[in-house]
Amino acid sequence: MNTTPRKRMISCRIWRDFSTEQKMPNTDISNKELLRKLRNQADELGCIVANRALPVCLKAIADRRRVTSVEFVPMPVRAMLTTHSKGFRVFLKIEDADQATALKLCYENEDQRQLLPLKFRFPLAHELAHTLFYELGTADDRPKEIREFKAGGGKTILENLEKYCNRIAGHLLMPSPLFKNKILKLKSLQPHDLLSFAEHVGASLESVVTRLDEEDGALIHHDLRGCIAAIRKSGKRLSVKAIARPRKLNVAREIRLIQAGEEWQIKTDSGGSILNGEAEGTVKLHLTLETNLSSQKVEHALNFVRYNSFEHGESYVFHLVAIGPLS
C-alpha cells in the first residue's frame, strides 16, 4: 500500500549508486519497459547487499533506500509506506501489540543468519519496491514520487502498481543472478526441494514460483515438461496463486490454459479432484499434448505437498510434468 499521491512518469537510470540517483528528463515509457528497469534495479540492490549469497537481508536494502524505521503495529492493512522529511517509514501489520518490541529488535539486527520472520519479509520487500518509484534526493529531502505505471490490461494504475511491486519484491528477495545460480544447482524442482529452497532464501513458496516463471532457462535445465503451481484450497475450490511454465518447451494444452488468480481446472482421469485430504501424494493423469501434426493424450505425474503459508485455507505446491512418451 502506498499513501502518497503519484505524479508523473519519468525514466530511471539503473546500474548506478542509488543514493545519488539523478533526476532524468520525462520520458513516456511503457509499463513493460519500466518494470524491466525496476526489476534490474531490484536485482542490483539485492546482489549488492547479499554479497554473492542468498538470502538477502532486507534491512540492508531498507537502509540504502533511506527507510528510517520499520514499525510493527496492529492495523487494518498488511503493510504501509509513508514519506517524511528524511526518508520513508514502513509499517507492518501484527495481530498482537506485545510482539512489536521483539520484532523491531529482530528487524534492527537482521542479517543473513537471522532473518526477519518469513511472514513479514514479502510485505516489507513489497514496500521497499514502492520506494523505487521515488527520487531520494539529498539526505534532507523528502522523497519525491517520480515514476508510475499506466492503467492497462484491464487494470487501473493502482492495480498495476500493486501487481508490479509484487514482481519487483520478488527480485529484491531473489535477485536474478543469485536466484538462477541456486536454482540450476537444485537437485530437482519437486515440491520438497522447492520448499527447502524457499525456506533457505527467506521467501514464500508463492513468490519463488512467480520468480521461476521468469527464468525459462532454469525450467528448461530441469526439463520441466509441465508446470509448478502454488495452490490454495478453500472448501472444495482450488485456486492458482502462482504458476511457472517454460515458454520454450511444448507443454500440455490444459497446462497452457492455467492462469494465476483463477481456479485450478485439471482433474483426475475419472473427473475427480486432485486433492482428497492427504498432505502429499502423486496422481497420474492424461493431458493433451499438441504438435503441428497431431494431438495426443500423454501420461503426466502430479506430485503435491501441503505446506504452511500463514494464509487461510490449505496451501499446496504442485509439480505436474509429462512422463509418457512424446512422439
Ligand SMILES: [Zn+2]
Ligand atoms: Zn503496495
